[in-house]
Amino acid sequence: MDSCLGVEQDLDKATSKFNALNDHTNKVLEDIITQVEDLRKEISKQPPNSPLTQTQAMVLSDLAANVKQTVFQMSTEHRELHATVSRVGKSIDRHFIVDYASVAPKAESFCSDTNRPIMEQAIAQHLYREGLEEVGDVFVEEAGVGAVERTCAFAALQRCAAALAAGDPAPALHWAQRRSHQLLHSPLPFALHTVHTLKLAREQGVGAAIEYAREQFPAHAARHEKQLAATVCALAWLTPGAGPPPAHYHRLLDQRALGAEAAELFLREACALLRLAPLSPLAGAVMAGARVIPALHDIRAKMTHQHVAAAWADDELPLEVELGAEGGGYHSVFACPILRQQASDANPPMRLLCGHVISRDALHKLAMGVKLKCPYCPMEQSPSEARQIYFS
Ligand SMILES: [Zn+2]
Known part of the structure; x- marks a missing residue:
């Protein structure tokens, strides 16, 4: 937040300078236009093809010099504004972390042969979802995206x-x-x-x-x-x-x-x-990412020990992300009550015959040959009767 306020200060400075210059330039231009108009009216009063009087010739050459001088001054002032604008860019660099590579070391995986089409589909889907059909059509055509539902x-x-x-x-x-x-x-x-x-x-x-x-x-x-x-x-x-x-x-x-x-x-x-999500998958992912990246960056900076660094899994965040009301909840997660671990593809949740759910690793550990006693109710059953549970 402090970073945003810092940039905002520099941005405010640039905006007020720009507005002041804009007002000043408009006024100067209006003055010159009025002077030119007045002179034109004065000259048009004379009979056609008559030469200018000496005074008129003097006023005209003065005015021409004045216009030249004003244009020069305006372009100088405009050039000076560049410095203020580029200061905003520098302020952004100074206040924000530019390189998040340490937090997302696999950012290049978006470009892999498998993931690139998924990313492109997500972008196209987002555009169509926002009602930007024309932009979506151009994107789909130029990027060669296949199978995206156009109407939703x-x-x-x-x-x-x-x-x-x-x-x-x-x-x-x-x-x-x-x-x-x-x-x-x-x-x-x-x-x-x-x-x-x-x-x-x-x-x-x-x-x-x-x-x-x-x-x-x-x-x-x-x-x-x-x-x-x-x-x-x-x-x-x-x-x-x-x-x-x-x-x-x-x-x-x-x-x-x-x-x-x-x-x-x-x-x-x-x-x-x-029963529609208020955000597209892409918008949801961007929002969650924007919320979690500063925290991840802090944690990463503190996690220098090798053992600690190992906790940084490739497909799982080391902290929970609070997505707020607009983020909604996207995935149900299951943590095994026996092993106290979050279920994964390798260790999915299994529903026992009695209705209790534990992870597959826990099931294997508790099974005694063909018999299994549920750790929650004493019901005896065969481990093969347990069924895997899928969350959509
Ligand atoms: Zn049970």
Whole structure:
């Protein structure tokens, strides 16, 4: 965080310098344009083909010299700005760790013959999922990616959410209406009707909005009494000539903020309903990576002893990554209650006949020939009756 603040300071300096130069340049240019225009008007007043008066010739040559001088000055000032911009780049280098090779020594494995197509598929899938079909098509064609599903349920949701954020709740409302029986306990329908009501008030007048509200809101009145009252009162500030609204109506009357809020709710509710992950596999991996890399880097710096370094497995992280609410949980993991080890492909979880689950290594250790006594219940069974469990 300190690193971000450090870079932000330098970035702020560069931005304010840039803005100051921009304002100054615009002003200087406007002045010169006015002077040129004035002179042109003055000259055009004279009869055609008549020579310039001595004063006019002097003013003209002065102005030409002035323009030349200003252009020179502007290009010098612009060149000086480069130093400030390059300082931001240096600040990024200074504040952030550039080389993470020690944490991810196998980064080149993304380029191996086996992994490269998987990476490319993940990228294409991400693009299609975000509703960027055209970009995805070009990528698939140029990279020669095979077998990627072009349409996915999430892309349709993404389009509804984007329209909602841009102020058009119609596609999202249509989607929600088709699933109204599944959304009985969701706050989504009410949120969408609210956005639509306020949009109607803006575009067609408060009368149309009230008519819509009368049709749609009664079904939600019991659950959203307070918000409903606030929405209806907010209409008063959308009538022509209404004064500035009180602070607690700002959220409802800020069209963009309300749209963005509703779009976020829409994606959350729709993903939960359709059992879709809110992030694409690629976005999820990038997010998890971004969260874990600083911690990994710290641990790596401290793990210099050979025995400790051996704990750094190739396919397993030495620490747990908290992905937060938006990260979701992607994989179920199983730790053997007997050996206290996380299950792996080589040592998968096995379900015993009695229903208890232990790892295969533990099963082999506990088995006495063809007999096995469950370590949790005394049920005796044959080890061959245990079944491997697969997590999807
Ligand atoms: Zn048992």
